[in-house]
Amino acid sequence: MGAQWKAKHKDLAANAKGRLFGKLAKDIMIAARHGADPAANSRLRLVVEQARKVSMPKDTLERAIKKGAGLTGEAVHFEHAVYEGFAPHRVPVMVECLTDNVNRAASEMRVLFRKGQLGTSGSVSWDFDHVGLIEAEPTAPGADPEVAAIEAGAQDFEPADDGATLFLTDPTDLDLVSRALQGQGFTVLSAKLGYRPKNPVDASTLNAEQLEEVETFLAALDANEDVQNVFAGLQG
Numbered sequence: 277m278g279a280q281w282k283a284k285h286k287d288l289a290a291n292a293k294g295r296l297f298g299k300l301a302k303d304i305m306i307a308a309r310h311g312a313d314p315a316a317n318s319r320l321r322l323v324v325e326q327a328r329k330v331s332m333p334k335d336t337l338e339r340a341i342k343k344g345a346g347l348t349g350e351a352v353h354f355e356h357a358v359y360e361g362f363a364p365h366r367v368p369v370m371v372e373c374l375t376d377n378v379n380r381a382a383s384e385m386r387v388l389f390r391k392g393q394l395g396t397s398g399s400v401s402w403d404f405d406h407v408g409l410i411e412a413e414p415t416a417p418g419a420d421p422e423v424a425a426i427e428a429g430a431q432d433f434e435p436a437d438d439g440a441t442l443f444l445t446d447p448t449d450l451d452l453v454s455r456a457l458q459g460q461g462f463t464v465l466s467a468k469l470g471y472r473p474k475n476p477v478d479a480s481t482l483n484a485e486q487l488e489e490v491e492t493f494l495a496a497l498d499a500n501e502d503v504q505n506v507f508a509g510l511q512g
Contacts, residue, residue: 308344360400408450416461428456473509
């Protein structure tokens with residue numbers, strides 16, 4: 277699975293768009309704290325590009341920028357929290373939250389992890405690498421992901437969904453590589469920091485019922501309003 281868990285079932289994916297806009301709005305507000313101009317704020321520029329790629333409404337995007345930059349007079353207080361543990365059948369999971377109520381988020385994580393196992397800090401993170409994750413698609417004829425990875429300074433690459441490529445970077449090189457890929461014939465679809473499992477569980481070792489249990493668990497995490505990203509150590 278590599279980068280980030282995504283809903284596979286059509287009904288889950290269909291319901292995910294509204295949640296995606298909500299998650300992106302939070303990312304935009306956080307990034308806009310450092311300035312409302314994407315041209316001068318690389319973190320904001322990356323998430324704005326991602327929002328546009330998924331057709332986030334313009335007024336929603338602009339409102340999130342203004343709110344995050346403090347231009348509306350509304351206070352924005354989100355705290356970042358990471359939870360780690362196991363989905364059913366010992367699939368390791370890292371969950372990133374942005375929340376305006378840490379106590380609520382912690383309580384809800386405890387409930388959600390009852391069908392798995394909530395771990396303490398460091399209990400699962402040792403089995404993940406913290407990396408930059410850039411999903412990009414070729415837009416120039418003959419664009420070669422291997423050549424692009426080398427020239428742009430990515431650490432590695434692998435196939436992603438719908439013909440796209442996932443480029444892996446050092447966390448500090450995320451923006452630099454994102455910009456360099458555009459000169460190598462690729463359009464960046466998303467760019468963020470995340471977690472990559474070192475020893476993912478092979479999905480083929482789980483039967484259909486077990487895999488469904490894992491997917492249902494991950495979907496419940498992803499549906500929580502405080503959860504931004506779910507990274508699962510599941511491959512295939």
